[in-house]
Amino acid sequence: MFRSWLTILAVTIIICGTPHASVAQVLDGKTLVKAELISSARAIAPGETFYIGLKLTMEPGWHTYWEYPGDAGIPTKIKWDLPPGFGAGPIEWPIPKAKLEPGDIEVYGYSGEVVLLIAIQPSADLAPGTEVTLRAAASWLVCEEICIPGSAKVEITLPVAATASASEFAKTIADWQTRVPSAEPPPFDVAWSESEGLLTAQIPASTEIQDVRFFPLPGDNQSVGHPIVTKSPDGAYSVKVKSGAPLRGVIAAKVNGEERSWLVVAQSGAAEMAETSSDASPGLIEALPPLWQALLFGFLGGIILNLMPCVLPVISLKIFGFIRQAGDDPRQILLHGVAFSSGIFFWFLGLGAVIVALKASGTEVTWAFQFQNPMFILVIAAVVFVFALNLCGVFELTLPGKAVGTMSDLSGKEGFSGSFFQGVFATLLATPCTGPFLGTALGFAFSQPGGVVMAMFGSIALGMASPYLLLSARPGWMKFLPKPGAWMEKLKQFMAFPLFATLLWLLSILGGQKGIDGILWTSAFLLSLGLAVWIYGAFCGPLSSVRTRIVAVLCALGVAVGGGWFFIGSGFLAATASAQSAAESKDAIRWQPFSQALVDELLAAGKPVFIDFTADWCITCKFNERTAINTPAVRALIEELGVVPVKADWTNSNPEITAALKAFGRVGVPFYVIYPAGRANEPITLPEILTESIVIEALKKSR
Amino acid sequence: MKLHLIATALLFTATMAIASPEVGKPAPAFTLTDSNGKSHSLSDFKGKFVVLEWVNLGCPFVKKFYDSGEMQKLQAAHTGKDVVWLSICSSAEGKQGHHTPAELQAKLESIGYKGTGYLIDADGTVGKAYEARTTPEMFVINPEGVLIYKGAIDDKPSTDSADIAAARNFVAAALGEATSGQAVTTAETKSYGCSVKY
Numbered sequence: 001m002f003r004s005w006l007t008i009l010a011v012t013i014i015i016c017g018t019p020h021a022s023v024a025q026v027l028d029g030k031t032l033v034k035a036e037l038i039s040s041a042r043a044i045a046p047g048e049t050f051y052i053g054l055k056l057t058m059e060p061g062w063h064t065y066w067e068y069p070g071d072a073g074i075p076t077k078i079k080w081d082l083p084p085g086f087g088a089g090p091i092e093w094p095i096p097k098a099k100l101e102p103g104d105i106e107v108y109g110y111s112g113e114v115v116l117l118i119a120i121q122p123s124a125d126l127a128p129g130t131e132v133t134l135r136a137a138a139s140w141l142v143c144e145e146i147c148i149p150g151s152a153k154v155e156i157t158l159p160v161a162a163t164a165s166a167s168e169f170a171k172t173i174a175d176w177q178t179r180v181p182s183a184e185p186p187p188f189d190v191a192w193s194e195s196e197g198l199l200t201a202q203i204p205a206s207t208e209i210q211d212v213r214f215f216p217l218p219g220d221n222q223s224v225g226h227p228i229v230t231k232s233p234d235g236a237y238s239v240k241v242k243s244g245a246p247l248r249g250v251i252a253a254k255v256n257g258e259e260r261s262w263l264v265v266a267q268s269g270a271a272e273m274a275e276t277s278s279d280a281s282p283g284l285i286e287a288l289p290p291l292w293q294a295l296l297f298g299f300l301g302g303i304i305l306n307l308m309p310c311v312l313p314v315i316s317l318k319i320f321g322f323i324r325q326a327g328d329d330p331r332q333i334l335l336h337g338v339a340f341s342s343g344i345f346f347w348f349l350g351l352g353a354v355i356v357a358l359k360a361s362g363t364e365v366t367w368a369f370q371f372q373n374p375m376f377i378l379v380i381a382a383v384v385f386v387f388a389l390n391l392c393g394v395f396e397l398t399l400p401g402k403a404v405g406t407m408s409d410l411s412g413k414e415g416f417s418g419s420f421f422q423g424v425f426a427t428l429l430a431t432p433c434t435g436p437f438l439g440t441a442l443g444f445a446f447s448q449p450g451g452v453v454m455a456m457f458g459s460i461a462l463g464m465a466s467p468y469l470l471l472s473a474r475p476g477w478m479k480f481l482p483k484p485g486a487w488m489e490k491l492k493q494f495m496a497f498p499l500f501a502t503l504l505w506l507l508s509i510l511g512g513q514k515g516i517d518g519i520l521w522t523s524a525f526l527l528s529l530g531l532a533v534w535i536y537g538a539f540c541g542p543l544s545s546v547r548t549r550i551v552a553v554l555c556a557l558g559v560a561v562g563g564g565w566f567f568i569g570s571g572f573l574a575a576t577a578s579a580q581s582a583a584e585s586k587d588a589i590r591w592q593p594f595s596q597a598l599v600d601e602l603l604a605a606g607k608p609v610f611i612d613f614t615a616d617w618c619i620t621c622k623f624n625e626r627t628a629i630n631t632p633a634v635r636a637l638i639e640e641l642g643v644v645p646v647k648a649d650w651t652n653s654n655p656e657i658t659a660a661l662k663a664f665g666r667v668g669v670p671f672y673v674i675y676p677a678g679r680a681n682e683p684i685t686l687p688e689i690l691t692e693s694i695v696i697e698a699l700k701k702s703r
Numbered sequence: 704m705k706l707h708l709i710a711t712a713l714l715f716t717a718t719m720a721i722a723s724p725e726v727g728k729p730a731p732a733f734t735l736t737d738s739n740g741k742s743h744s745l746s747d748f749k750g751k752f753v754v755l756e757w758v759n760l761g762c763p764f765v766k767k768f769y770d771s772g773e774m775q776k777l778q779a780a781h782t783g784k785d786v787v788w789l790s791i792c793s794s795a796e797g798k799q800g801h802h803t804p805a806e807l808q809a810k811l812e813s814i815g816y817k818g819t820g821y822l823i824d825a826d827g828t829v830g831k832a833y834e835a836r837t838t839p840e841m842f843v844i845n846p847e848g849v850l851i852y853k854g855a856i857d858d859k860p861s862t863d864s865a866d867i868a869a870a871r872n873f874v875a876a877a878l879g880e881a882t883s884g885q886a887v888t889t890a891e892t893k894s895y896g897c898s899v900k901y
Contacts, residue, residue, distance in 0.1 A: 071836040072898035074860050102795075103827060103901030105836045141763070141862065146799040147897040149763045149862040221854075221892045 023152035025142065032059045033142050035152040037134070038115070038169040043161035044132070047124035049615075050164060051173050052156065053115035054078055054091075054138055062144045063109040066096035068217050070107035073147070076116060076140040083132050085123025085658060087650065088668045090620050090688060092117040094179035095252045095261045096215060106226045107143075108215055115176040121615070121650065121668075126160045133157045181250045181261040183623035192266050194245045199266045201251075205235030210254045212237040217248040217263075219691065241266070246691060263623045265691075295459040302463020336419040337472020341465035343423020345458070352457030356450040374514050378522055378568065381506040385526050386533055388499035394530075395537025423465070514572065521572035528563025532556040588635055594648035596656055603680035608643045608702040613661060613671040615650040620688060621670040628690035637699050643674070676702040724833045726890045730842065730850040731832040735791065737820035738807035745848070748787045752882065754874060755842040756818070756856075757835040757899060758790040759800030760810065763862040764896035765838050769814050771864035778817035781878060788818035793830030798900035800838070801825060827901040837896035843877045843887075852877035854892030 022036035034057040041050040056064055056076070065073040080088045093116060096108040126132065139151035188209055191202045203212060214227040225242030227249075232238070241247065245267040252261035389395065503526075511519045532555075539552035592598060594611065602609050612629065614621040628634070638645055648657045650669050661671060664685065672686035672695075684698050724731060730753075734744040745753065756774075759765055768774035778788045794800035802810065804823070811821055824830055833842060833853075843852035857870035877887045 072896060074862075074895060101898050101901075103793075103831060103836065103899055104834075105898045105901075107898065143897065145900065146761060147763055218893075221889075223891070223893065 025150035037156040042167035045164040046126040066108040081135040087121040089119035186262040201239040203237040298459035299463040302460040339419035340423040348461035391496035525567040532560035591647035606678040608677040735822035753844040757840040759838040762897035794900040840894040860895035
């Protein structure tokens with residue numbers, strides 16, 4: 001009796017009074033849970049986002065719960081008491097472990113240790129040299145055989161400096177961040193199907209993908225069974241979970257041994273999505289031009305591609321090529337023209353096929369998607385740079401069977417295959433330059449079946465190739481071309497400058513994706529490449545001894561590979577994406593940037609308004625935007641109802657947005673509000689976690 | 704007599720195996736002994752509304768309702784209106800919530816238990832037949848023996864009794880609607896609480 005009385009006392013007294021950096025929940029002398037706040041920053045800078053972790057250390061055998069606790073339990077909660085102007089994101093939950101208890105009870109939680117992550121946005125008005133204290137009331141349920149609720153008031157005090165510095169916990173926090181599900185789609189196919197209340201996902205076999213798990217995140221009162229993951233003998237995984245679609249969830253897997261996870265929405269595949277979007281958006285389809293018009297636009301767009309700045313250096317290369325070929329007979333020239341055009345067709349039809357394949361796998365693809373991949377741009381930049389140095393005369397490529405770099409040589413010496421590759425290369429650089437015509441034509445193509453997409457890309461290819469086909473078919477016009485001579489070397493050197501200009505443009509794209517660091521590391525890598533080709537050019541001439549040549553080639557390779565290893569491997573890949581992500585700029589919703597004046601004006605005019613409070617560091621926000629807001633059906637409905645979409649981007653501190661959030665009693669994002677037309681005093685607020693149907697329902701109420 | 708018992712038990716187990724509790728379908732039948740040694744069968748209560756409450760007096764989610772007296776109030780209000788309120792404890796012997804009938808009598812007396820009966824299901828048969836996973840977890844059965852509600856006790860998943868006042872009690876709502884001849888608006892929710900200690 002006395003013992004149980006003591007137990008109750010011990011459990012009840014969960015350190016009250018002054019908050020501490022670390023607080024313990026004690027039962028019978030055992031520390032069930034120790035709670036503390038850790039910061040990624042030793043010193044914080046005004047307005048610069050950093051991460052706070054709520055670190056829970058549990059007694060062996062005891063566990064706390066995940067965001068969705070499973071059949072029993074409740075998730076850990078954090079209530080913030082932040083200084084003025086500060087904001088906190090939602091808890092970012094590392095993936096849990098599933099635990100099966102007697103009686104077929106499955107729960108999701110953490111044992112040992114967990115760090116729950118929260119992005120903190122400090123006020124921009126902080127004075128360096130001062131200190132701030134962040135306070136939080138955390139509460140949790142910790143269970144072994146029995147369950148005991150715990151709570152703690154924790155706080156952390158951090159100095160303010162002009163520039164932020166990393167703390168000793170930065171690595172711990174970064175490690176836990178890798179266990180938080182990504183808002184991006186998984187890098188492998190997940191094909192969902194639904195039949196009789198059972199959702200099934202098929203994940204094709206891959207040696208890189210191991211230990212696949214699924215954790216459900218059902219909506220309020222959405223009933224969900226225990227996910228069952230099976231691995232077939234050939235290595236393919238299947239996930240089965242009893243639930244109605246759509247079901248949110250997390251797929252976790254070991255990719256090349258590293259723990260990775262992704263937020264997903266389980267619903268029947270692309271077919272069903274297309275059906276919904278075409279049902280819900282007849283306006284969008286009607287607004288598009290008929291097929292012949294789209295094909296014409298594609299053709300015109302293709303011609304215009306030749307005039308685009310990013311093609312200019314390639315055009316100059318082609319002129320160079322034609323100059324070289326002017327001495328050949330007309331039939332040869334025509335064949336070169338046809339080979340060149342085949343290269344163009346090859347690229348465009350290949351691209352079309354890839355898009356058709358991606359469409360079929362359900363991934364949303366936007367035009368010039370390949371230029372959204374920083375590694376792709378990096379490779380192109382390296383090729384362009386080396387090519388420019390070659391034109392400058394830094395080195396000569398005399399080896400047979402060399403790459404795209406010596407296009408002019410290839411076209412001259414290796415005949416039609418050279419022209420073919422020139423066509424491929426020219427088009428490769430042209431893809432991101434979509435003119436106004438091409439944009440419309442493509443907008444059409446992406447909503448069309450595979451055959452039409454291929455026709456579209458064919459017409460673009462034809463447009464781009466037509467001037468060359470024409471020129472090569474009428475070789476007589478070649479007589480206007482100047483005769484070859486010593487000036488050609490000068491011309492060749494001059495041609496390097498448009499290439500350097502192209503390089504600048506490529507770097508500007510990289511800057512948009514990877515920030516200033518991305519440009520810097522790329523430039524450093526290019527510098528090492530430059531040195532490598534200079535070594536090659538200076539010591540590998542025909543006059544050098546074989547020994548010198550071998551040493552030079554090894555040195556050149558060493559410099560190039562070392563530069564790649566060091567500058568790209570450690571610097572470039574770690575560079576963070578800039579505030580404006582590539583995906584966002586492709587947003588089809590015409591967001592208006594938030595200002596209170598704009599919102600007031602719209603509401604006074606009786607317009608329905610949808611405000612998306614978001615930030616780049618907010619994974620939930622990005623996930624909602626990708627899966628529930630920027631969808632064809634929602635886009636169409638926004639257009640149809642005349643709702644004005646307003647984006648309050650809180651990535652960087654913005655007092656106006658902070659004030660607007662506060663007006664709704666919020667301290668962080670995500671947050672969504674819809675003002676119905678003419679009823680500005682009856683705003684509809686949406687939950688933090690959205691599904692497409694929630695957004696559609698709310699939008700319909702805005703009429 | 705013995706043979707008859709075994710046959711009943713077998714039949715009973717067979718019924719259990721096929722019956723999965725579904726709203727709108729007949730609730731699984733059962734017979735259990737209460738803290739006073741009295742046997743209760745679901746079939747005894749045909750013609751009355753029956754509430755089943757999965758209970759574990761050591762679970763903080765259950766204590767939330769008993770320590771604040773809210774569960775007793777709810778029990779008294781409904782048993783007063785001719786509703787049968789059965790609390791069922793499926794904690795296995797040696798696990799939290801399992802008590803001998805003698806211990807229980809004292810405990811129920813001290814907390815002022817107001818239900819019809821506190822049934823002991825130490826082998827978990829009835830809990831598993833109802834797929835009860837948490838304490839508390841609530842079931843409402845109509846006079847025809849059909850399940851009309853299953854799930855959480857209310858819509859505020861916490862262990863804090865201060866949350867009860869503002870919460871929507873699903874059991875009271877379902878009984879209110881069903882006794883006045885209306886359809887139950889919220890007939891199924893996800894229950895919250897400790898896991899049942901099978």
